[in-house]
Amino acid sequence: MTSKTTDLSLDEIFNLAKSALINNGANEENADAVASTVTNAERDGSVSHGLFRIPGYIKALQSNKVDGSAVPEIEEITPVILRCDAQNGFAPLAHKYGIEKLINAANAFGIAGLSIQRCHHFAALWPEVEAISDQGLVGLTSVSYMPGVAPSGGTTALFGTNPIAFSWPRPGKNPIVFDMATASMAKGEIQIAARDGHSVPLGTGLSPSGELTTDASEIDKGVLLPFGGHKGSVIALMIELLSGPLVGETFSYETKERDNGDGGPAQGGQFILAMSPEIISGKDTSAQTEDFLKKYNEIEGTRLPGERRHENRKDLGKRQVNSALVNTIKELII
Ligand code: NDP
Numbered sequence: 001m002t003s004k005t006t007d008l009s010l011d012e013i014f015n016l017a018k019s020a021l022i023n024n025g026a027n028e029e030n031a032d033a034v035a036s037t038v039t040n041a042e043r044d045g046s047v048s049h050g051l052f053r054i055p056g057y058i059k060a061l062q063s064n065k066v067d068g069s070a071v072p073e074i075e076e077i078t079p080v081i082l083r084c085d086a087q088n089g090f091a092p093l094a095h096k097y098g099i100e101k102l103i104n105a106a107n108a109f110g111i112a113g114l115s116i117q118r119c120h121h122f123a124a125l126w127p128e129v130e131a132i133s134d135q136g137l138v139g140l141t142s143v144s145y146m147p148g149v150a151p152s153g154g155t156t157a158l159f160g161t162n163p164i165a166f167s168w169p170r171p172g173k174n175p176i177v178f179d180m181a182t183a184s185m186a187k188g189e190i191q192i193a194a195r196d197g198h199s200v201p202l203g204t205g206l207s208p209s210g211e212l213t214t215d216a217s218e219i220d221k222g223v224l225l226p227f228g229g230h231k232g233s234v235i236a237l238m239i240e241l242l243s244g245p246l247v248g249e250t251f252s253y254e255t256k257e258r259d260n261g262d263g264g265p266a267q268g269g270q271f272i273l274a275m276s277p278e279i280i281s282g283k284d285t286s287a288q289t290e291d292f293l294k295k296y297n298e299i300e301g302t303r304l305p306g307e308r309r310h311e312n313r314k315d316l317g318k319r320q321v322n323s324a325l326v327n328t329i330k331e332l333i334i
Helices: 010-023 028-044 051-062 091-109 126-133 187-196 216-221 230-243 252-258 277-281 286-298 307-313 323-331
Strands: 005-008 073-078 081-090 111-120 138-143 163-168 176-181 267-275 319-322
Touching: 005 010, 005 323, 010 028, 010 051, 010 319, 010 323, 028 051, 028 081, 028 091, 028 126, 028 307, 028 319, 051 187, 051 323, 073 091, 081 091, 091 111, 091 126, 091 267, 126 138, 126 163, 126 176, 126 267, 138 230, 163 230, 187 216, 230 267, 252 267, 319 323
Parallel strands: 081 111
Antiparallel strands: 005 319, 073 081, 111 267, 138 163, 138 267, 163 176
């Protein structure tokens, strides 16, 4: 089954997202930050984190779970540790306030960390690390979410889909960026597959009765599995620790306990690290990196992570957005 689509320019996507947010209680600054993140996701073809997320953002505003007028506060704990209290706001504004300070600290001291608390993250993670690598630094970040993924061997959800993103700078070129859920598939992708009636590979998740299935709507009601068996499972475990206790926030199961169940982004933490290859290695690492990437690219069948998005980004034309979704968002503009 193929869904109907509506052609929208990037400006139309931005305006649609921003109007919906403002009409439901976000102030200009918050709406602008979220709408930019949503538009950049549509631009790059990260559709599960584009307009698809707007109804969820709106639910969180309508239930007052998220403060649409939040002003994040950044505290310098040490010269290399920054802590951001997102004040119960959406993540994009916390990034706008915190990442520039993180970059400055890493450029001065070689390495710096930003812990974000009381934040509602509902987006892809690549914007955070790409912003860091655009300034010549290595970026690493993770967030946890509400349980939807069973640890390897189990049938009970304990982990969130727990994404992790990494980026490496390439002066004058796009950075190398990977950004992936540690679940076999992101929850948004499962929801889109369920909506469009597409099946998913066996091993993606379990039905509510704990059986392996290719039916995305059954997995949406049941549990996802980690990617790569026990290896993905241990990375998901690490992300629970880095994005929870390390940054003074909750594990996925605790996040769920305090969430109001409105379907919007839950309150949680984010761990972000920035590192200077020049300061840490004492060298200019560009030529060595490019030699390695040349060998990588010479291997038939390979491509670098991030390339698909960066290729999509070159297209400044209209994007095909699910028509039912566009109508749903228009109805939210009152
Ligand atoms: P994918 O499996 O689609 O891709 C994972 C990474 O692998 C991407 O960086 C992708 O690059 C890269 N990649 C894909 N194919 C290849 C290939 N053949 N060779 C080299 N690299 C490749 O991502 P997921 O479905 O796991 O995650 C989707 C998104 O969901 C992420 O952005 C994640 O942050 C987000 N998410 C957010 C959550 C939240 O709570 N905020 C929760 C869970 C997920 P490319 O982009 O170029 O294709």
